[in-house]
Amino acid sequence: MATETPPGANTDRRLPSAEEFVQVQQSAEFGELRRSYRSFAFPLTIAFIAWYLLYVLLSNYAGGFMGTKLLGNVNVAFVLGLAQFVTTFLIAWWYSRHAAEKLDPKAEAIKSRMEGGA
Structure with missing residues (x-):
């Protein structure tokens, strides 16, 4: 049975007080x-x-517009529905970059100072 410390685990850290x-x-x-x-x-x-509420409202109250065919059987509702997924993934990607560049370094500095007691 191995009792090794996981890689990257800091065994010297302390718990800060309230x-x-x-x-x-x-x-x-x-x-x-x-x-x-x-x-x-x-x-x-x-x-x-x-943006999401606009899509829902258009779906409920602008059926003619949402049913407008763009290419073959592809209509405005289908394109806007797919755009909902695309924007969700873009926001997640953008937030991930923002957090890695701006939030994580600041949070890590605060955390290491608190755990290290410095």
């Missing part, structure tokens, strides 16, 4: 991290919900 969590939460650095997340996530979430 006071340290509160102190970090009130810090300017944590506020910047939160602002960076919210300034990306909230507008994009609102835009996607609006």
Whole structure:
């Protein structure tokens, strides 16, 4: 039975106290991290919900428009429905890039400082 430490596991880390969590939460650095997340996530979430609701409303109340044939049996509703999937994946990809470039480094710096006690 192997009892090796998994690769990348830090056995020297410590658990921060509740006071340290509160102190970090009130810090300017944590506020910047939160602002960076919210300034990306909230507008994009609102835009996607609006786009989704537009699709639903058009499907319910603009049947003639949605039934307009574009190519053969492909109509506007089908194209907009596929666009829902495309935008979902694009948003996920875009958020992944944003998190890796802007959020993760800041969060990792805060985490390592708290666990290391520095």
